[in-house]
Amino acid sequence: MATPPSPSSNLLQAFHPHQHVTEAIPVVMPREGARMAIASAAGAGSGDTHRATSGPWTRASGVAGDLHRSMQEDMRNLDHAHEGLKSGTGGFSSASTLDSIRSGWNDRLSAVLKKCRSLEGDLRSVGVEFHENESHTERSFKK
Amino acid sequence: MVTIDELTRLDTSKFSTAAKSWGEISRKASAARQRVDYEMVAALSKREKGEAASAALSDLRQLSQNYQYIHTECGLVRTALDGLAADLAEPQRKLQQALDHAEQLKFTVRSNGSVEFPRVSFDQLPAPALQQPAHPDSAPPLTAATDPNAAKAQEIADRIASALREAGEIDRRYAEELGKLRTNGNLKNTDWADVARDLKSLQAVRGDSAKELAERKGKPPRENARWWGEKSKEEQERLASLFPGEIGNLDGIPAETRDRANRDYLPMLMDKLREDGSDDAETKLAGLRGLSEKLTARNDPPLLLLGVGDEGHGRAILSYGNPDTSKNVSAYVPGLGTRLDADFADGTVARAQQTASTARRYNASTASVVWLGYDAPITGTDQGWNNLDVMGEGRAKKGAPTYDRFLESIRATNGNEHPHVTAIGHSYGSLTVGKASQEPSGIPADDIIILGSPGVGVDKAEDLGVGKEHVFVGAADNDPVSWAPSKRDTILGTGGVLMGGALGGYVATELFGDDKNWFGTDPASKEFGAQRFKVNDGPAPLIHGDFMPAHSRYFDPSRDPESAKNIGLIVSGHSKEITRMAPR
Numbered sequence: 001m002a003t004p005p006s007p008s009s010n011l012l013q014a015f016h017p018h019q020h021v022t023e024a025i026p027v028v029m030p031r032e033g034a035r036m037a038i039a040s041a042a043g044a045g046s047g048d049t050h051r052a053t054s055g056p057w058t059r060a061s062g063v064a065g066d067l068h069r070s071m072q073e074d075m076r077n078l079d080h081a082h083e084g085l086k087s088g089t090g091g092f093s094s095a096s097t098l099d100s101i102r103s104g105w106n107d108r109l110s111a112v113l114k115k116c117r118s119l120e121g122d123l124r125s126v127g128v129e130f131h132e133n134e135s136h137t138e139r140s141f142k143k
Numbered sequence: 144m145v146t147i148d149e150l151t152r153l154d155t156s157k158f159s160t161a162a163k164s165w166g167e168i169s170r171k172a173s174a175a176r177q178r179v180d181y182e183m184v185a186a187l188s189k190r191e192k193g194e195a196a197s198a199a200l201s202d203l204r205q206l207s208q209n210y211q212y213i214h215t216e217c218g219l220v221r222t223a224l225d226g227l228a229a230d231l232a233e234p235q236r237k238l239q240q241a242l243d244h245a246e247q248l249k250f251t252v253r254s255n256g257s258v259e260f261p262r263v264s265f266d267q268l269p270a271p272a273l274q275q276p277a278h279p280d281s282a283p284p285l286t287a288a289t290d291p292n293a294a295k296a297q298e299i300a301d302r303i304a305s306a307l308r309e310a311g312e313i314d315r316r317y318a319e320e321l322g323k324l325r326t327n328g329n330l331k332n333t334d335w336a337d338v339a340r341d342l343k344s345l346q347a348v349r350g351d352s353a354k355e356l357a358e359r360k361g362k363p364p365r366e367n368a369r370w371w372g373e374k375s376k377e378e379q380e381r382l383a384s385l386f387p388g389e390i391g392n393l394d395g396i397p398a399e400t401r402d403r404a405n406r407d408y409l410p411m412l413m414d415k416l417r418e419d420g421s422d423d424a425e426t427k428l429a430g431l432r433g434l435s436e437k438l439t440a441r442n443d444p445p446l447l448l449l450g451v452g453d454e455g456h457g458r459a460i461l462s463y464g465n466p467d468t469s470k471n472v473s474a475y476v477p478g479l480g481t482r483l484d485a486d487f488a489d490g491t492v493a494r495a496q497q498t499a500s501t502a503r504r505y506n507a508s509t510a511s512v513v514w515l516g517y518d519a520p521i522t523g524t525d526q527g528w529n530n531l532d533v534m535g536e537g538r539a540k541k542g543a544p545t546y547d548r549f550l551e552s553i554r555a556t557n558g559n560e561h562p563h564v565t566a567i568g569h570s571y572g573s574l575t576v577g578k579a580s581q582e583p584s585g586i587p588a589d590d591i592i593i594l595g596s597p598g599v600g601v602d603k604a605e606d607l608g609v610g611k612e613h614v615f616v617g618a619a620d621n622d623p624v625s626w627a628p629s630k631r632d633t634i635l636g637t638g639g640v641l642m643g644g645a646l647g648g649y650v651a652t653e654l655f656g657d658d659k660n661w662f663g664t665d666p667a668s669k670e671f672g673a674q675r676f677k678v679n680d681g682p683a684p685l686i687h688g689d690f691m692p693a694h695s696r697y698f699d700p701s702r703d704p705e706s707a708k709n710i711g712l713i714v715s716g717h718s719k720e721i722t723r724m725a726p727r
Contacts, residue, residue: 081164088154093318107328
């Protein structure tokens with residue numbers, strides 16, 4: 001069974017300023033009712049939490065998921081477009097320079113990909129923790 | 144150095160294919176940035192408060208920056224690779240022609256570029272050669288000058304060498320450019336100064352485009368629109384990614400393209416100002432920060448950045464609503480004391496939003512622009528109260544043709560058959576509008592709204608060239624700027640007493656002291672002959688500690704609902720429904 005991605009500690013730390021949070025500790029301390037949402041999120045893999053599809057955190061998590069998947073596809077396409085670059089461009093230093101800058105770009109795009117993946121999980125977890133619906137979330141923040 | 148074999152075998156489509164994929168990354172990164180800004184940052188910052196939200200927002204802002212960075216830099220990789228493929232095609236073609244020619248002549252081209260040719264035998268030489276005295280032991284050596292094949296071979300060898308040299312030079316240049324487009328996996332590193340340098344360096348390689356764009360600045364917007372429309376989508380993208388500042392500010396380019404280009408240019412411009420660090424740069428930077436915040440927020444109607452720059456007191460043109468698709472477009476020229484600063488980004492831009500939201504109640508197909516495309520006169524304590532700059536016509540005259548061009552541009556790119564264009568001038572901006580009407584081709588507007596005007600430089604509404612029934616005037620009776628010379632004694636008699644101290648002195652001497660401070664007949668007067676619409680009188684000067692409170696309320700539906708509504712009616716094409724008041 002897939003497990004929900006664990007939120008990065010800074011986000012949860014901010015949410016629980018007095019609680020030490022590490023990647024290894026179970027990520028959320030849900031109020032009653034939120035547990036179900038987590039279970040269903042976990043059960044659905046990368047899918048939506050059933051109980052929290054309308055809140056801004058969950059929607060933002062969905063966007064992060066889209067961006068994560070889209071970046072995966074873009075990186076595959078980029079690789080594909082450079083296959084066989086060497087044949088037909090032999091002797092041209094531009095081709096070797098292009099090859100040499102690709103690894104840095106690969107690192108950058110991978111870092112963005114990772115960030116989107118971790119945001120997807122973090123944002124969803126916060127949304128789940130709030131057992132969010134808009135009025136409820138607002139109340140939580142107004143405290 | 145490239146060899147004959149390498150240039151012959153070169154498959155430029157490998158570079159074009161790679162270019163396409165970088166272009167795709169760039170394009171999608173731009174779309175991704177928008178999603179981060181609108182669907183994540185704006186959505187969370189609007190409702191969510193607290194530490195969880197601010198931690199998430201800081202992550203998301205960094206992500207947005209990265210997408211912007213990827214968009215720009217990968218766009219440059221695309222442009223470099225496209226340029227490389229296109230530029231190498233030419234020497235490759237030249238080489239092929241030389242090789243074909245050699246083959247026709249049955250010459251042999253060696254891999255080092257030398258050309259072997261068959262010696263011409265004696266009986267093929269022209270007659271005079273046979274008439275030379277015979278030397279039985281050896282024939283005279285045939286030189287290039289005497290053997291026609293030798294000359295042909297030399298010419299082919301030269302062509303080959305030149306093609307190889309050219310290809311080598313192109314390769315070297317682009318390798319250098321591509322080498323500058325390196326990055327790493329550190330998301331904190333989005334160095335806009337570096338990006339700007341990359342851009343500049345690649346622009347130099349495409350010097351022909353730079354020159355062309357510089358010339359386009361002086362061409363009529365309609366011609367620019369045609370020129371742009373004839374380009375392929377790829378070429379448009381290439382130009383916009385390589386020259387974002389130029390394309391973003393070029394009249395005749397479609398609004399959405401300008402907006403995208405300017406948004407790309409904005410972080411580079413901000414970084415430049417940050418590095419500059421002077422007071423002037425800081426002031427402009429504060430303005431751009433404010434604009435940047437507005438641009439990444441969720442706006443209804445959508446906000447487009449149609450121009451931005453740091454020349455003079457700074458430039459910024461923004462539109463609430465798309466001026467290319469809207470039936471009604473207004474363009475408001477701010478005046479007195481306006482420059483690119485935090486106040487502009489806040490209050491001045493808000494006036495365009497107020498205009499748009501009010502007008503859209505009467506016709507949803509309306510866009511409202513605020514146009515800071517000129518240096519308005521600056522007032523304020525730092526400039527000294529006796530700043531004659533304010534009262535001179537120079538700034539208005541200088542801004543007039545630029546404003547006309549912008550209005551032309553609206554017409555050139557608008558998709559409606561007969562867009563309804565309203566020119567709005569507030570304060571000194573109304574003089575700019577007035578001056579724009581006096582340019583040789585007139586002002587390309589259907590209606591003109593004059594607000595809080597010190598005069599528009601003409602004595603009659605009909606002199607503005609749109610018909611006096613299309614000239615509308617909003618003048619609050621407590622707005623001292625709107626009072627014409629004929630009334631100055633009255634004002635001095637009452638307001639002058641009211642306004643004590645330094646400000647009173649300024650108003651008395653600068654605004655009311657001298658006829659020549661004023662720019663023609665009071666537009667609210669009967670004599671001027673415009674349509675005066677109803678506005679609130681506004682508070683008297685200084686009663687609320689404000690210098691000229693009644694001067695800045697015309698657009699604001701909460702402070703002067705009647706005036707705001709009338710402006711909205713005119714802009715949306717419903718000027719028949721305005722409420723009127725008697726001329727002065």
